[in-house]
Amino acid sequence: xxxxxxxxxxxxxxxxxxxxxxxxxxxxxxxxxxxxxxxxxxxxxxxxxxxxxxxxxxxxxxxxxxxxxxxxxxxxxxxxxxxxx
Amino acid sequence: xxxxxxxxxxxxxxxxxxxxxxxxxxxxxxxxxxxxxxxxxxxxxxxxxxxxxxxxxxxxxxxxxxxxxxxxxxxxxxxxxxxxxxxxxxxxxxxxxxxxxxxxxxxxxxxxxxxxxxxxxxxxxxxxxxxxxxxxxxxxxxxxxxxxxxxxxxxxxxxxxxxxxxxxxxxxxxxxxxxxxxxxxxxxxxxxxxxxxxxxxxxxxxxxxxxxxxxxxxxxxxxxxxxxxxxxxxxxxxxxxxxxxxxxxxxxxxxxxxxxxxxxxxxxxxxxxxxxxxxxxxxxxxxxxxxxxxxxxxxxxxxxxxxxxxxxxxxxxxxxxxxxxxxxxxxxxxxxxxxxxxxxxxxxxxxxxxxxxxxxxxxxxxxxxxxxxxxxxxxxxxxxxxxxxxxxxxx
Amino acid sequence: xxxxxxxxxxxxxxxxxxxxxxxxxxxxxxxxxxxxxxxxxxxxxxxxxxxxxxxxxxxxxxxxxxxxxxxxxxxxxxxxxxxxxxxxxxxxxxxxxxxxxxxxxxxxxxxxxxxxxxxxxxxxxxxxxxxxxxxxxxxxxxxxxxxxxxxxxxxxxxxxxxxxxxxxxxxxxxxxxxxxxxxxxxxxxxxxxxxxxxxxxxx
Numbered sequence: 001x002x003x004x005x006x007x008x009x010x011x012x013x014x015x016x017x018x019x020x021x022x023x024x025x026x027x028x029x030x031x032x033x034x035x036x037x038x039x040x041x042x043x044x045x046x047x048x049x050x051x052x053x054x055x056x057x058x059x060x061x062x063x064x065x066x067x068x069x070x071x072x073x074x075x076x077x078x079x080x081x082x083x084x085x
Numbered sequence: 086x087x088x089x090x091x092x093x094x095x096x097x098x099x100x101x102x103x104x105x106x107x108x109x110x111x112x113x114x115x116x117x118x119x120x121x122x123x124x125x126x127x128x129x130x131x132x133x134x135x136x137x138x139x140x141x142x143x144x145x146x147x148x149x150x151x152x153x154x155x156x157x158x159x160x161x162x163x164x165x166x167x168x169x170x171x172x173x174x175x176x177x178x179x180x181x182x183x184x185x186x187x188x189x190x191x192x193x194x195x196x197x198x199x200x201x202x203x204x205x206x207x208x209x210x211x212x213x214x215x216x217x218x219x220x221x222x223x224x225x226x227x228x229x230x231x232x233x234x235x236x237x238x239x240x241x242x243x244x245x246x247x248x249x250x251x252x253x254x255x256x257x258x259x260x261x262x263x264x265x266x267x268x269x270x271x272x273x274x275x276x277x278x279x280x281x282x283x284x285x286x287x288x289x290x291x292x293x294x295x296x297x298x299x300x301x302x303x304x305x306x307x308x309x310x311x312x313x314x315x316x317x318x319x320x321x322x323x324x325x326x327x328x329x330x331x332x333x334x335x336x337x338x339x340x341x342x343x344x345x346x347x348x349x350x351x352x353x354x355x356x357x358x359x360x361x362x363x364x365x366x367x368x369x370x371x372x373x374x375x376x377x378x379x380x381x382x383x384x385x386x387x388x389x390x391x392x393x394x395x396x397x398x399x400x401x402x403x404x405x406x407x408x409x410x411x412x413x414x415x416x417x418x419x420x421x422x423x424x425x426x427x428x429x430x431x432x433x434x435x436x437x438x439x440x441x442x443x444x445x446x447x448x449x450x451x452x453x454x455x456x457x458x459x460x461x462x463x464x465x466x467x468x469x470x471x472x473x474x475x476x477x478x479x480x
Numbered sequence: 481x482x483x484x485x486x487x488x489x490x491x492x493x494x495x496x497x498x499x500x501x502x503x504x505x506x507x508x509x510x511x512x513x514x515x516x517x518x519x520x521x522x523x524x525x526x527x528x529x530x531x532x533x534x535x536x537x538x539x540x541x542x543x544x545x546x547x548x549x550x551x552x553x554x555x556x557x558x559x560x561x562x563x564x565x566x567x568x569x570x571x572x573x574x575x576x577x578x579x580x581x582x583x584x585x586x587x588x589x590x591x592x593x594x595x596x597x598x599x600x601x602x603x604x605x606x607x608x609x610x611x612x613x614x615x616x617x618x619x620x621x622x623x624x625x626x627x628x629x630x631x632x633x634x635x636x637x638x639x640x641x642x643x644x645x646x647x648x649x650x651x652x653x654x655x656x657x658x659x660x661x662x663x664x665x666x667x668x669x670x671x672x673x674x675x676x677x678x679x680x681x682x683x
Contacts (some may be wrong), residue, residue: 041584045281046585046586233615235613236592279588332608468594469597
């Protein structure tokens with residue numbers, strides 16, 4: 001889990017062009033949207049692409065985004081639960 | 086003054102075909118038949134029911150870009166319906182909006198080119214630029230004065246009609262052919278799909294269960310003339326552009342602000358320019374894309390501006406799909422049609438209002454109405470919000 | 481009158497004829513990042529913008545360096561009239577490449593030229609009229625005439641000009657025009673032409 005979250009932080013910074021951040025700047029439970037990292041709807045779509053490309057997980061309904069992408073930890077949990085065998 | 090109109094879209098290749106489709110409530114949205122794409126049997130679209138080769142044949146053009154051919158077809162109809170003896174007599178301009186330009190042919194070029202950089206026909210890319218589309222249309226309709234191309238996303242062609250009205254008001258031009266054209270492309274289909282705002286079913290604008298838009302294609306043009314031209318050419322124009330405004334929502338690159346502040350300001354300011362009040366508007370042709378975000382934002386702005394005295398309103402994108410840079414031109418033609426025929430168009434597939442707004446659009450085709458003033462909204466990415474008002478000329 | 485103008489060309493950012501930032505021997509991507517860093521503004525969204533928006537953003541930052549237009553004008557009284565030759569082709573190309581694997585939504589949203597106008601409006605809370613013209617070259621007459629039409633009513637200020645980029649080639653000329661303020665030059669076709677063609681930093 002720790003390793004997965006570390007990887008995710010690096011991938012998120014890369015995919016979302018968060019050049020002002022380092023992986024250690026992102027807390028495991030820190031909210032990613034609005035008041036936390038300030039990500040927006042387009043970032044959420046990029047995260048969907050990220051999950052598909054790096055983890056082969058397909059999210060069909062963008063409305064699910066806010067729940068899954070609440071924090072790095074919730075994303076890691078979602079990946080663990082849905083990762084194809 | 087509006088002297089002529091021309092349109093081609095998924096619901097018809099001419100004005101009479103279009104009106105007939107509205108009367109029959111016959112939507113143009115369906116499975117993809119023209120475009121070669123992976124999404125063929127998945128995403129419904131509003132395609133013009135002619136191949137590019139057929140369009141070229143009808144317009145007597147070489148198979149240049151689909152965008153240009155659609156534009157030529159609609160612009161010619163607009164000029165023919167205006168009944169101006171000769172465009173050459175007047176200071177004439179063409180202002181055409183497009184967002185994809187010649188992208189459709191560039192995509193034809195890319196497949197072989199990507200396999201092998203020595204392959205691909207260069208003549209497929211010479212008309213790639215948006216401005217090239219305008220030049221091709223100008224050549225085909227014989228306009229060689231003022232040419233301009235506007236690309237402000239989905240509000241583009243309202244902005245071209247706005248510019249045309251201003252140029253005539255300021256006495257800089259006598260006749261302006263203004264509107265826009267866009268063809269379906271893989272570029273836009275994939276792009277909107279990546280934004281996850283394409284409905285896999287035909288769209289349901291302003292409905293509580295709406296789930297995205299369908300892309301469409303087509304072109305719509307108006308011929309605007311000065312009063313002098315109207316008098317000298319004995320044109321009995323039925324309406325004129327009485328108000329317009331363009332504002333920026335200044336909220337997000339692509340999303341509309343939840344309170345619809347840009348769309349509110351555009352509608353309010355266009356009313357100011359026209360000197361009309363909200364009570365004078367008889368019909369609103371909505372932007373109404375069918376996305377969760379647009380309809381909520383636009384509806385909120387309409388509720389705030391019109392409160393409980395809302396005019397009849399509907400989104401004709403439920404017939405044509407969202408034709409991007411062309412939609413403002415196509416819907417301007419529909420707005421003029423509403424005034425000319427005293428009719429309003431249905432908003433297809435509407436079942437239940439958005440709970441937070443309670444707006445019920447027009448669901449039937451209705452004629453025999455007195456439609457004096459029509460407001461048409463077009464909002465685009467980049468926060469670009471435009472609203473335009475067409476008013477009947479009293480005789 | 482034109483109260484400020486900014487040119488970004490040949491790895492220089494020039495404000496009102498004076499070089500503000502210069503960095504030779506870097507490619508455009510690095511030049512833009514370093515120029516942003518030198519501004520010392522906290523606007524992380526900059527990193528997400530495409531190069532067209534980054535160029536427009538930087539030029540607008542320069543024009544409005546020490547002031548907020550909203551002290552003098554209502555948000556609706558400030559207009560934006562932009563133009564360029566290559567529309568959003570620079571980003572269209574990047575997006576097309578991305579779509580060979582998975583189309584990138586973050587790139588797709590920049591595949592329109594007027595997104596730069598949106599970014600400037602968001603940053604400076606401007607809500608007035610926007611236009612974006614695509615023309616073969618900077619057209620001072622179009623700019624002067626159209627801006628005058630837009631400003632015939634209540635609009636008191638406008639940011640206008642040219643923001644163009646394709647690959648490593650870029651050219652930016654942005655100016656602030658205020659109807660009732662004294663400034664550097666009259667807002668006329670001739671003056672715009674002259675300012676656009678200035679190469680003062682070489683002299």
